Amino acid sequence: MKYRVFVTLKSGVLDPQGEAIRHALGSLGFEGVNSVRQGKMIELDLAETDAAKAEAAARQMCEKLLANTVIESYRVEPA
Amino acid sequence: MKAAVITFPGSNCDRDLATAFEQAGAEVVRVWHKDTGLPEGTDIVGIPGGFSFGDYLRCGAIAARSPIAQAVVDHAGRGGHVLGICNGFQVLVEMGLLPGALLRNANLKYICRTVGLRVETSESAFTAGYAVGAELQIPIAHHDGNYMADAETLARLEGEGRVAFRYVANPNGSMNDIAGVLSENRRVLGMMPHPERAFTPLHGSADGRAMFDGLMSAFAPA
Numbered sequence: 001m002k003y004r005v006f007v008t009l010k011s012g013v014l015d016p017q018g019e020a021i022r023h024a025l026g027s028l029g030f031e032g033v034n035s036v037r038q039g040k041m042i043e044l045d046l047a048e049t050d051a052a053k054a055e056a057a058a059r060q061m062c063e064k065l066l067a068n069t070v071i072e073s074y075r076v077e078p079a
Numbered sequence: 080m081k082a083a084v085i086t087f088p089g090s091n092c093d094r095d096l097a098t099a100f101e102q103a104g105a106e107v108v109r110v111w112h113k114d115t116g117l118p119e120g121t122d123i124v125g126i127p128g129g130f131s132f133g134d135y136l137r138c139g140a141i142a143a144r145s146p147i148a149q150a151v152v153d154h155a156g157r158g159g160h161v162l163g164i165c166n167g168f169q170v171l172v173e174m175g176l177l178p179g180a181l182l183r184n185a186n187l188k189y190i191c192r193t194v195g196l197r198v199e200t201s202e203s204a205f206t207a208g209y210a211v212g213a214e215l216q217i218p219i220a221h222h223d224g225n226y227m228a229d230a231e232t233l234a235r236l237e238g239e240g241r242v243a244f245r246y247v248a249n250p251n252g253s254m255n256d257i258a259g260v261l262s263e264n265r266r267v268l269g270m271m272p273h274p275e276r277a278f279t280p281l282h283g284s285a286d287g288r289a290m291f292d293g294l295m296s297a298f299a300p301a
Contacts, residue, residue: 013227014182016184016185016187016225018184068137070228071182
């Protein structure tokens with residue numbers, strides 16, 4: 001089973017990298033970019049064939065390593 | 080005092096930290112991240128600066144899950160002392176031994192220079208050698224030292240006097256100018272500045288030495 005994990009900073013957590021990207025977009029002439037938030041996408045290829053089990057495992061991976069839940073939230077999607 | 084200094088792939092201040100402990104008079108044992116136990120009789124664990132595992136995923140994240148990590152968590156759980164400097168601080172928050180998180184510096188730059196640091200408490204073995212309010216000159220060298228915690232955690236840290244050091248002029252955007260924090264039992268300290276790099280006058284400042292001397296006194300046989 002393949003999954004995509006999206007890890008993003010929680011709202012309210014300052015994202016200086018997103019802010020730098022927003023500035024760069026502005027200097028390229030892209031107007032009206034109100035906000036940019038940067039995150040990461042992680043692809044998982046799991047041997048488990050039971051979708052419920054695989055997704056539960058992916059969520060555990062997020063809790064234990066892939067996301068720092070102090071500052072980040074995550075979303076797991078089938079790929 | 081017996082100090083165990085851990086080395087991860089990518090650690091680069093492990094030798095400096097071991098040398099500082101040694102010069103203060105401690106017995107130092109170097110421990111590899113794949114080891115699963117600390118040496119018998121370890122009083123303090125030193126987690127050094129550097130770029131463990133290339134800062135992959137998040138700074139300190141992989142190191143905090145390496146084989147030695149459980150032994151460090153157990154040591155802290157037994158009331159043992161742990162000192163995490165720079166990347167070591169990042170590892171400690173990733174291990175959950177200290178609250179909060181360290182984000183990318185607000186100006187997005189890697190900052191490497193000596194900064195003014197104010198001692199906020201002398202109530203810990205790490206800071207017993209300093210007077211409250213003393214201003215130290217200690218180098219920083221980091222890209223991700225912007226301390227953040229939720230409002231409740233921050234209020235608790237402040238209320239319990241667990242902010243060990245504050246920047247005199249905030250270089251990285253840290254909330255409340257926080258440069259170092261203590262655990263609830265005051266035996267785990269994480270700090271971004273490098274006291275081991277300000278140990279002798281030859282370093283340009285010897286203001287970091289009192290931390291190691293203070294630890295030695297704390298563990299001196301009665």
